[in-house]
Amino acid sequence: MRSRPTLHLTVGLPGVGKTTLARELERAGGALRLTPDEWMVPLFGVRWTEFDGKRDVLEGRLVWVGHQVLRAGGSVILDFGCWSSEERHALRAIAGLAGADFALHYVTLPEDERRERATRRWREAPEQTFAMTDDDHERFRALFTPPTTDELRGCSPPQPPAPFESWPAWASDRWPTLPRLDV
Ligand SMILES: Nc1ncnc2c1ncn2[C@@H]1O[C@H](COP(=O)(O)OP(=O)(O)OP(=O)(O)O)[C@@H](O)[C@H]1O
Numbered sequence: 001m002r003s004r005p006t007l008h009l010t011v012g013l014p015g016v017g018k019t020t021l022a023r024e025l026e027r028a029g030g031a032l033r034l035t036p037d038e039w040m041v042p043l044f045g046v047r048w049t050e051f052d053g054k055r056d057v058l059e060g061r062l063v064w065v066g067h068q069v070l071r072a073g074g075s076v077i078l079d080f081g082c083w084s085s086e087e088r089h090a091l092r093a094i095a096g097l098a099g100a101d102f103a104l105h106y107v108t109l110p111e112d113e114r115r116e117r118a119t120r121r122w123r124e125a126p127e128q129t130f131a132m133t134d135d136d137h138e139r140f141r142a143l144f145t146p147p148t149t150d151e152l153r154g155c156s157p158p159q160p161p162a163p164f165e166s167w168p169a170w171a172s173d174r175w176p177t178l179p180r181l182d183v
Protein backbone atom coordinates (compact mmCIF):
# COMPACT_ATOMS: atom_id res chain seq x y z
CA MET A 1 0.00 0.00 0.00
CA ARG A 2 1.25 3.47 -0.85
CA SER A 3 2.22 5.49 2.24
CA ARG A 4 0.21 8.59 3.10
CA PRO A 5 1.54 11.90 1.81
CA THR A 6 2.56 14.60 4.28
CA LEU A 7 1.87 18.30 4.40
CA HIS A 8 4.93 19.92 6.00
CA LEU A 9 4.60 23.44 7.36
CA THR A 10 7.57 25.57 8.40
CA VAL A 11 6.86 27.93 11.30
CA GLY A 12 9.05 30.60 12.83
CA LEU A 13 10.28 34.18 12.75
CA PRO A 14 12.42 35.69 9.94
CA GLY A 15 15.91 34.28 9.65
CA VAL A 16 15.50 31.21 11.87
CA GLY A 17 16.24 28.83 8.99
CA LYS A 18 12.81 27.80 7.70
CA THR A 19 13.72 27.79 4.02
CA THR A 20 17.01 26.03 4.72
CA LEU A 21 15.03 23.28 6.51
CA ALA A 22 12.38 23.24 3.74
CA ARG A 23 15.12 22.61 1.16
CA GLU A 24 16.48 19.74 3.28
CA LEU A 25 13.00 18.19 3.49
CA GLU A 26 12.61 18.61 -0.26
CA ARG A 27 15.89 16.83 -0.93
CA ALA A 28 15.25 14.08 1.61
CA GLY A 29 11.67 13.20 0.72
CA GLY A 30 10.90 14.36 -2.80
CA ALA A 31 8.21 16.75 -1.62
CA LEU A 32 7.04 19.78 -3.58
CA ARG A 33 8.41 22.90 -1.82
CA LEU A 34 6.36 26.08 -2.07
CA THR A 35 8.24 29.12 -0.76
CA PRO A 36 6.23 32.34 -1.39
CA ASP A 37 9.34 34.55 -1.21
CA GLU A 38 10.58 32.90 -4.41
CA TRP A 39 7.39 33.87 -6.28
CA MET A 40 6.65 37.44 -5.19
CA VAL A 41 9.20 39.31 -7.32
CA PRO A 42 8.84 37.11 -10.46
CA LEU A 43 5.03 37.40 -10.35
CA PHE A 44 4.43 40.88 -8.99
CA GLY A 45 7.79 42.64 -9.22
CA VAL A 46 7.45 43.72 -5.61
CA ARG A 47 8.63 42.53 -2.25
CA TRP A 48 5.94 41.26 0.05
CA THR A 49 5.93 44.20 2.42
CA GLU A 50 5.49 46.66 -0.42
CA PHE A 51 2.13 45.67 -1.76
CA ASP A 52 -0.86 45.01 0.42
CA GLY A 53 -2.61 41.75 -0.19
CA LYS A 54 -0.36 40.34 -2.93
CA ARG A 55 1.16 37.74 -0.63
CA ASP A 56 -2.28 36.57 0.49
CA VAL A 57 -3.34 36.21 -3.16
CA LEU A 58 -0.29 34.07 -3.82
CA GLU A 59 -0.52 31.97 -0.64
CA GLY A 60 -4.18 31.06 -1.30
CA ARG A 61 -3.30 29.63 -4.68
CA LEU A 62 -0.27 27.80 -3.29
CA VAL A 63 -2.46 26.13 -0.63
CA TRP A 64 -4.90 25.16 -3.38
CA VAL A 65 -2.11 23.62 -5.50
CA GLY A 66 -0.68 21.93 -2.43
CA HIS A 67 -4.05 20.34 -1.66
CA GLN A 68 -4.25 18.93 -5.20
CA VAL A 69 -0.75 17.48 -4.96
CA LEU A 70 -1.58 15.85 -1.60
CA ARG A 71 -4.73 14.34 -3.05
CA ALA A 72 -2.65 12.92 -5.89
CA GLY A 73 -0.37 11.25 -3.33
CA GLY A 74 2.57 13.65 -3.28
CA SER A 75 3.99 15.38 -0.22
CA VAL A 76 4.13 19.16 0.02
CA ILE A 77 6.13 21.70 2.00
CA LEU A 78 4.41 25.02 2.65
CA ASP A 79 7.31 27.28 3.62
CA PHE A 80 4.96 29.97 4.93
CA GLY A 81 6.25 30.87 8.41
CA CYS A 82 2.65 30.86 9.71
CA TRP A 83 2.67 33.25 12.66
CA SER A 84 -0.94 32.61 13.73
CA SER A 85 -2.37 29.49 15.32
CA GLU A 86 -5.57 29.87 13.23
CA GLU A 87 -3.56 29.59 10.00
CA ARG A 88 -1.85 26.49 11.32
CA HIS A 89 -5.13 24.89 12.44
CA ALA A 90 -6.66 25.59 9.02
CA LEU A 91 -3.74 24.05 7.14
CA ARG A 92 -3.80 21.00 9.41
CA ALA A 93 -7.51 20.55 8.64
CA ILE A 94 -6.85 20.89 4.91
CA ALA A 95 -4.17 18.19 5.11
CA GLY A 96 -6.73 15.94 6.81
CA LEU A 97 -9.27 16.61 4.05
CA ALA A 98 -6.71 15.48 1.48
CA GLY A 99 -6.00 12.28 3.43
CA ALA A 100 -2.50 13.49 4.29
CA ASP A 101 -0.46 13.59 7.49
CA PHE A 102 0.56 16.98 8.87
CA ALA A 103 4.02 17.86 10.15
CA LEU A 104 4.61 21.18 11.84
CA HIS A 105 8.27 22.22 11.85
CA TYR A 106 8.76 24.93 14.45
CA VAL A 107 12.19 26.48 13.97
CA THR A 108 13.76 28.65 16.69
CA LEU A 109 17.12 30.27 17.36
CA PRO A 110 18.56 32.47 20.11
CA GLU A 111 17.33 35.99 19.31
CA ASP A 112 20.73 37.61 18.62
CA GLU A 113 21.67 34.83 16.20
CA ARG A 114 18.30 35.03 14.45
CA ARG A 115 18.69 38.77 13.85
CA GLU A 116 22.22 38.26 12.56
CA ARG A 117 20.98 35.65 10.07
CA ALA A 118 18.03 37.79 8.96
CA THR A 119 20.53 40.57 8.21
CA ARG A 120 22.81 38.13 6.38
CA ARG A 121 19.91 36.95 4.25
CA TRP A 122 19.12 40.56 3.32
CA ARG A 123 22.73 40.92 2.11
CA GLU A 124 22.74 37.61 0.22
CA ALA A 125 19.24 37.61 -1.31
CA PRO A 126 17.77 41.13 -1.17
CA GLU A 127 15.20 40.21 -3.84
CA GLN A 128 13.64 37.68 -1.46
CA THR A 129 13.53 39.68 1.76
CA PHE A 130 13.76 43.20 3.13
CA ALA A 131 15.88 45.18 5.58
CA MET A 132 14.55 44.81 9.12
CA THR A 133 15.12 47.40 11.82
CA ASP A 134 15.22 46.59 15.53
CA ASP A 135 11.68 48.00 15.74
CA ASP A 136 10.55 45.60 12.99
CA HIS A 137 12.02 42.67 14.88
CA GLU A 138 10.22 43.71 18.08
CA ARG A 139 6.95 44.07 16.17
CA PHE A 140 7.32 40.66 14.51
CA ARG A 141 8.01 39.00 17.85
CA ALA A 142 4.85 40.58 19.28
CA LEU A 143 2.79 39.39 16.30
CA PHE A 144 4.10 35.81 16.36
CA THR A 145 2.11 33.20 18.30
CA PRO A 146 4.38 30.21 18.98
CA PRO A 147 2.78 26.78 18.55
CA THR A 148 1.30 25.37 21.75
CA THR A 149 2.31 22.02 23.21
CA ASP A 150 -0.97 20.58 21.86
CA GLU A 151 -0.16 21.82 18.36
CA LEU A 152 3.32 20.33 18.52
CA ARG A 153 1.87 17.03 19.75
CA GLY A 154 -0.49 16.96 16.75
CA CYS A 155 -3.75 17.22 18.73
CA SER A 156 -6.92 17.91 16.74
CA PRO A 157 -7.53 21.61 16.15
CA PRO A 158 -10.19 23.41 18.23
CA GLN A 159 -13.43 24.58 16.61
CA PRO A 160 -12.94 27.51 14.19
CA PRO A 161 -14.07 30.95 15.37
CA ALA A 162 -17.68 32.03 14.62
CA PRO A 163 -19.20 32.43 12.08
CA PHE A 164 -17.10 29.80 10.28
CA GLU A 165 -18.51 26.29 10.30
CA SER A 166 -15.21 24.65 9.39
CA TRP A 167 -11.48 25.43 9.18
CA PRO A 168 -11.54 25.20 5.35
CA ALA A 169 -14.32 27.86 5.42
CA TRP A 170 -12.09 30.01 7.67
CA ALA A 171 -9.18 29.42 5.27
CA SER A 172 -11.16 30.64 2.24
CA ASP A 173 -11.87 33.86 4.12
CA ARG A 174 -8.24 34.28 5.23
CA TRP A 175 -6.95 33.51 1.71
CA PRO A 176 -9.69 34.63 -0.73
CA THR A 177 -7.96 32.94 -3.70
CA LEU A 178 -8.37 29.56 -1.98
CA PRO A 179 -11.65 27.90 -2.98
CA ARG A 180 -13.71 26.09 -0.34
CA LEU A 181 -12.15 22.64 -0.21
CA ASP A 182 -14.76 20.91 1.96
CA VAL A 183 -17.89 21.44 -0.13
N1 LIG B 1 22.82 26.34 10.23
C1 LIG B 1 23.10 27.55 9.74
N2 LIG B 1 24.25 28.18 10.06
C2 LIG B 1 24.54 29.40 9.58
N3 LIG B 1 23.73 30.11 8.76
C3 LIG B 1 22.58 29.54 8.42
C4 LIG B 1 22.18 28.24 8.88
N4 LIG B 1 20.97 27.94 8.37
C5 LIG B 1 20.61 29.02 7.64
N5 LIG B 1 21.58 29.96 7.64
C6 LIG B 1 21.56 31.26 6.96
O1 LIG B 1 20.66 32.11 7.69
C7 LIG B 1 19.92 32.93 6.78
C8 LIG B 1 18.43 32.67 7.04
O2 LIG B 1 18.10 31.31 6.69
P1 LIG B 1 16.74 30.98 5.95
O3 LIG B 1 16.60 31.79 4.72
O4 LIG B 1 16.67 29.49 5.84
O5 LIG B 1 15.72 31.48 7.07
P2 LIG B 1 14.16 31.73 6.96
O6 LIG B 1 13.60 31.36 8.29
O7 LIG B 1 13.61 31.06 5.77
O8 LIG B 1 14.07 33.31 6.80
P3 LIG B 1 12.84 34.19 6.23
O9 LIG B 1 11.75 34.13 7.26
O10 LIG B 1 13.41 35.57 6.14
O11 LIG B 1 12.43 33.60 4.92
C9 LIG B 1 20.36 32.56 5.37
O12 LIG B 1 21.32 33.51 4.94
C10 LIG B 1 20.97 31.18 5.56
O13 LIG B 1 21.97 30.93 4.58
Ligand SMILES: [Mg+2]
Nearest residue numbers: 018019020037
Ligand atom coordinates in the same frame (compact mmCIF):
# COMPACT_ATOMS: atom_id res chain seq x y z
MG1 LIG C 1 12.45 31.72 4.16
